[in-house]
Amino acid sequence: xxxxxxxxxxxxxxxxxxxxxxxxxxxxxxxxxxxxxxxxxxxxxxxxxxxxxxxxxxxxxxxxxxxxxxxxxxxxxxxxxxxxxxxxxxxxxxxxxxxxxxxxxxxxxxxxxxxxxxxxxxxxxxxxxxxxxxxxxxxxxxxxxxxxxxxxxxxxxxxxxxxxxxxxxxxxxxxxxxxxxxxxxxxxxxxxxxxxxxxxxxxxxxxx
Amino acid sequence: xxxxxxxxxxxxxxxxxxxxxxxxxxxxxxxxxxxxxxxxxxxxxxxxxxxxxxxxxxxxxxxxxxxxxxxxxxxxxxxxxxxxxxxxxxxxxxxxxxxxxxxxxxxxxxxxxxxxxxxxxxxxxxxxxxxxxxxxxxxxxxxxxxxxxxxxxxxxxxxxxxxxxxxxxxxxxxxxxxxxxxxxxxxxxxxxxxxxxxxxxxxxxxxx
DNA sequence: AAGAGTCCGGGACGATTGACCTGATGAGCC
DNA sequence: GGCTCATCAGGTCAATCGTCCCGGACTCTT
Numbered sequence: 001x002x003x004x005x006x007x008x009x010x011x012x013x014x015x016x017x018x019x020x021x022x023x024x025x026x027x028x029x030x031x032x033x034x035x036x037x038x039x040x041x042x043x044x045x046x047x048x049x050x051x052x053x054x055x056x057x058x059x060x061x062x063x064x065x066x067x068x069x070x071x072x073x074x075x076x077x078x079x080x081x082x083x084x085x086x087x088x089x090x091x092x093x094x095x096x097x098x099x100x101x102x103x104x105x106x107x108x109x110x111x112x113x114x115x116x117x118x119x120x121x122x123x124x125x126x127x128x129x130x131x132x133x134x135x136x137x138x139x140x141x142x143x144x145x146x147x148x149x150x151x152x153x154x155x156x157x158x159x160x161x162x163x164x165x166x167x168x169x170x171x172x173x174x175x176x177x178x179x180x181x182x183x184x185x186x187x188x189x190x191x192x193x194x195x196x197x198x199x200x201x202x203x204x205x206x207x208x
Numbered sequence: 209x210x211x212x213x214x215x216x217x218x219x220x221x222x223x224x225x226x227x228x229x230x231x232x233x234x235x236x237x238x239x240x241x242x243x244x245x246x247x248x249x250x251x252x253x254x255x256x257x258x259x260x261x262x263x264x265x266x267x268x269x270x271x272x273x274x275x276x277x278x279x280x281x282x283x284x285x286x287x288x289x290x291x292x293x294x295x296x297x298x299x300x301x302x303x304x305x306x307x308x309x310x311x312x313x314x315x316x317x318x319x320x321x322x323x324x325x326x327x328x329x330x331x332x333x334x335x336x337x338x339x340x341x342x343x344x345x346x347x348x349x350x351x352x353x354x355x356x357x358x359x360x361x362x363x364x365x366x367x368x369x370x371x372x373x374x375x376x377x378x379x380x381x382x383x384x385x386x387x388x389x390x391x392x393x394x395x396x397x398x399x400x401x402x403x404x405x406x407x408x409x410x411x412x413x414x415x416x
Numbered sequence: 417a418a419g420a421g422t423c424c425g426g427g428a429c430g431a432t433t434g435a436c437c438t439g440a441t442g443a444g445c446c
Numbered sequence: 447g448g449c450t451c452a453t454c455a456g457g458t459c460a461a462t463c464g465t466c467c468c469g470g471a472c473t474c475t476t
Contacts, residue, residue, distance in 0.1 A: 024323075025319075025323035027235055027320075027323065028323070104319070104322070107315070107319060108319055110377075110381060111233075111312070111315060111316055111319070112235075114312070114380070114381065115232075115233035115235065115236070123381050124381060124382060126381070127378060127381045127382050128382065131382075151390065151394050152390060154387070155387065155390040155391055155394065156394075158378065158387060158391060159375075159391050159394060159395070161378065162371070162374040162375045162377070162378035162391075163370070163371050163374050163375075164374070165374040165377060165378065166370040166371050166372070166373040166374020166375065166377065167367075167370045167371075167374065169318075169370070169373060169374065169377070170335060170366065170369065170370035170373065172322070173318060173322065173331050173332060173334070173335045174332060174335050174336065174339075179362070179363065179366060182359065182360060182363040183363055183366060183367050183370075186359055186363065186364075186367060186402070187367070190398050190401075193398075193401065194394070
């Protein structure tokens, strides 16, 4: 067994834990299965992490940061606004289809964190980071394409985060890829309607 | 201990399990904690159910049917369409705020079912029932209020199911009730825009 | 009232889990 | 070379879990 500094071992164990949890589910992932996945002995596990909870904390922050990167990279400026939004959804969607297990894992970890005393802040951090990422993207897009919003940025960001989250979960349960072209088109049109500040496009205004 | 027919005992144990799982989480709910919550001995549990899995199956179908009822009762026809939709969201939302633990439980059970070999169909049934319920409500509302849709009913139903699911999960994690008035208003306006067949209200049409 | 079928209680078993412990191994520094 | 400390291997332990067994008690039928 090759020697390795603790920090790198921790990364190795964290990534092994992510693979094991994505494959078997959080509930069925034990310290032994993680050690086996990382191809180290069980005692190495407890040498690098004080407890299983300490590793799970590392897993949650790692995978959260990972998916923030995925969302950020999905949105790249294109010719028109609608095209940009639609391509962004599509890129995110392709990632979900390619790695369903890992997306499923993010949901499991959220609930694990919410149920584990002292871990609630990790679940909140996860979802705040999602919303903040969308807010940042909206802001950045707004500056490069020069438009105004008909709704608060924070509300739109949160709506986007929640909606993509719900759509993703729905897809993970039901599959049926064909149904999503229509839905993504509809959502894209909706976003475009909220963004273009050219008159009242959606019927009645929200009550004042 | 009062004697009781098996069928009624099973209902009692199922409801006790729902309470215990909503309080402690699915992972930490044991056969012993369920029996204690139902105030029966452990052997009664295995007299009524062949295994813990058999009880969980009963729990999933029960709670799924329960929430279909909640959604159906949330939507009652009002003066205008927009008013009806907004009040429907609000009624559902009030239920989420009143019973966050039970809603959280539905997400945990979905993932439990997806991970448990042979239980995937229960998760799919859950989400299909959600979509079907929305489709039924849309259809029923369309007949009583006489309007046409700009998108397929099935797509809108699925979008509604996924979006409310995502918004609910987001609220369960982040809380922050104040943020939701804006979001529900925005979504309501969106739905109203999709439903009113009075010209092109949302900018560009989805690509043909 | 007697027997059969149904329900309940306490206890026990085997398996699995997270955590820990002791001793061996190897690399880098004096 | 010898010393020190990070790293590893295997075994052990207590706790907890789902499941099961057996004996007793209740209820309904006849």
